[in-house]
Amino acid sequence: QLQLQESGPGLVKPSETLSLTCTVSGGAISSSNYYWAWIRQPPGKGLEWIGYISYRGSTYYNPSLKSRVTISMDTSENQFSLKLNSVSAADTAMYYCARERGSRNYYDFWGQGTLVTVSS
Amino acid sequence: DIQMTQSPSSLSASVGDRVTITCRASQSISNYLNWYQQKPGKAPKLLISAASSLQSGVPSRFSGSGSGTDFTLTISSLQPEDYATYYCQQSHSIPYTFGLGTKLEIK
Numbered sequence: 001q002l003q004l005q006e007s008g009p010g011l012v013k014p015s016e017t018l019s020l021t022c023t024v025s026g027g028a029i030s031s032s033n034y035y036w037a038w039i040r041q042p043p044g045k046g047l048e049w050i051g052y053i054s055y056r057g058s059t060y061y062n063p064s065l066k067s068r069v070t071i072s073m074d075t076s077e078n079q080f081s082l083k084l085n086s087v088s089a090a091d092t093a094m095y096y097c098a099r100e101r102g103s104r105n106y107y108d109f110w111g112q113g114t115l116v117t118v119s120s
Numbered sequence: 121d122i123q124m125t126q127s128p129s130s131l132s133a134s135v136g137d138r139v140t141i142t143c144r145a146s147q148s149i150s151n152y153l154n155w156y157q158q159k160p161g162k163a164p165k166l167l168i169s170a171a172s173s174l175q176s177g178v179p180s181r182f183s184g185s186g187s188g189t190d191f192t193l194t195i196s197s198l199q200p201e202d203y204a205t206y207y208c209q210q211s212h213s214i215p216y217t218f219g220l221g222t223k224l225e226i227k
Contacts, residue, residue: 047164047207047218062215063121096163104170105211106154110163 002026004097004111012091012118018084022097022111029078030055035100036080037107038071040093048093052100053080087118122146122210126219132227139195141222143208148188152212155184155193158221159204167206168193198224 008020022036029036037052051061053071061069065084073080084091094115098107123146133139143153151171156164166175168184171191181196195202203226208219 046220047209049216049218060214064215098163101169104152104154105216106166106169106209107156107164108166108169108175110165113163 002099002109004099004109006095006097006111006114008114008116010115010117012087012116013120014088014118015086018082018087018091018095018116018118020082020095020097020114020116022080022082024078024080024099028075029073029080030075033102035102035105036071036073037098037100038082039096039098039107040091041096041113042090042093050082050084050095054102089118092116092118121215122149122213122217124208124210124217124219126206126208126222128222129220130223130225132225133198134227135198135200137198137227139198139202139224141193141206141208141224143186143191143193143219145189145191145210145212149210149212151187152210153184153186153191154209154211155182156207156209157202157204158207164207200226 003025005023012018035052035054038050053059068085070083094113096113097111099109125144153171155168158164172184183194205221205223207221
């Protein structure tokens with residue numbers, strides 16, 4: 001059974017960089033037809049797609065965050081990562097990593113989520 | 121961006137009720153519409169993909185329909201474990217976008 005687990009600091013200072021890693025077990029992130037996505041949810045609010053990295057390493061980002069976001073992958077560790085720079089309080093959210101099924105682009109496996117708070 | 125409008129935003133219903141949640145896209149998305157269930161403190165769970173394809177392990181009381189801009193999620197007979205928030209998501213165009221959710225509460 002595929003499992004995803006987010007890790008990273010739970011508290012980030014304003015203007016600094018948020019860095020999270022998603023470790024995947026039970027399947028290889030290099031498997032074709034799957035993308036690896038980050039999605040966030042501010043407290044009490046809805047879901048926002050941040051972006052994904054494909055099994056080939058191609059990336060696509062939400063235009064609203066594109067200038068601040070980088071998603072990368074490490075196939076040797078079976079991990080993919082999110083970096084979001086110049087954070088503000090508006091970036092406080094639960095951050096989820098998820099597997100995105102290519103071509104139909106739905107999320108069939110999710111991590112449990114990690115809460116990141118931006119505060120000094 | 122494609123805007124996804126869900127209605128109602130909240131709904132009270134009793135066990136055994138038939139419940140319908142609607143989702144409207146701001147432009148045609150064919151059948152690139154997915155439904156998720158989220159319980160408090162948990163990650164969303166995929167229920168239905170491609171507007172009407174039930175995911176493995178999801179009870180058959182859940183069904184989805186629609187194409188183009190208008191979609192529905194129906195629960196044929198509400199069970200206690202179905203009380204949750206439901207989200208639609210369009211996967212037609214980047215950026216993929218979600219509806220604001222429908223919170224299903226016990227009546």
